[in-house]
Amino acid sequence: MIPFLTDIIQYGSVSVVGMAKNVGKTVCLRSILDYYKNQGEAIAVTSIGVDGEKTDVLYENSKPELTFYPGMLVQTSEFHYRQRKSTTEIIDVSREKTAMGRLISARVVLEGKMILSGYSYSAGLQRFIKEAHTAGSTTVLIDGALSRMSLASPVVAQAMILCTGAALSKNLVQLVKQTQYQYELINLPLYPLKNAVDFSSMQPGIWGISPEGEVHNFHIRSALQGKEAKEEIEKEVRKRKLTIYLSGLLNDSFLQLLLSFKEKPNIVVSDFTKIFVQPPLFYSFLKAGGRIFVVNRTQLLAVCANPISVDGYKMNSVQLCQTLSQALGREVYDIKKA
Secondary structure, X not given: OOHHHHHHHHOOEEEEEEOOOOOOXXXXXXXXXXXXXXXXXXXXXXXXXXXXXXXXXXXXXXXXXXXXXXXXXXXXXXXXXXOOEEEEEEEEEEEEEEOOEEEEEEEEEEEEEOOEOOOOOHHXXXXXXXXXXXXXXXXXXXXXXXXXXXXXXXXXXXXXXXXXXXXXXXXXXXXXXXXXXXXXXXXXXXXOXXXXXXXXXOOOOEEEEOOOOOEEEEEEOOHHHHHHHHHHHHHHHHHXXXXXXEOOOEEHHHHHHHHOOOOOOOEEEOOHHHEEOOHHHHHHHHXXXXXXXXXXXXXXXXXXXXXXXXOOOEOOHHHHHHHHHXXXXXXXXXXXXX
């Protein structure tokens, strides 16, 4: 048995996120569903894209289908619901439409296969999670993707499972570097004063926070406008020992701006999904003495690795998992070997 499977039920929502297509995300999700088949736990499942299809639309390779078991709550589009190969009881039909019709939430009565396709934005996912909990589901599984990492935000998912593998890069060194960088972003430290500052009341823009928790408004709407106020920001940061809080995104240009300061300030963002910075710049800022904190952090339950790429290239599973484990400081699983 894979050790982290027993931990999933401790969280109200868990996202399964792939760093690229075909890194084993569906295999991981299927393993979770199979494990909870007879556990007596109420599981709900949805996807931010499409998953569970027999053939990948993009690469035309065969994919593992998803089987759902009695008692599970599944959300999918009308289009895919009509294609189901299981007996279900409809619980809810959304009023809004997607490209594949309205979204159907249904309880599985008899075991069978189904393709997932749910909400592709945070508010919709949050609504489904709330509805699933009200309907008796303990945990909601979200099939995600790195390209929509914002939907793995702590605002949506309390915990996550990160999937990587040969489809990300055939070069082991590069694969490890990319995975390690994403791992470090996910595990950025919580801001020490998070409970002393009302971040929810701050409008979009750049703010300063003093060591005592006092808030300073720079009246700058976004990081994109930061260059225009460089001298003012640097002066206030140095004089009042301010930490910079970005209520929006942290990008390369703004981090480069802060890196040019004589005294590198600390930075706070809402969560890791708000960071869009190239690794060399990220590490340069940390090396220069700056630190980056988050207000909210997702619990990373596990890292899984798929040694086979979509075109058949195969890495050594043991070497891949051991190398990643050493780099990340935690165990990494090949789901098919575990």
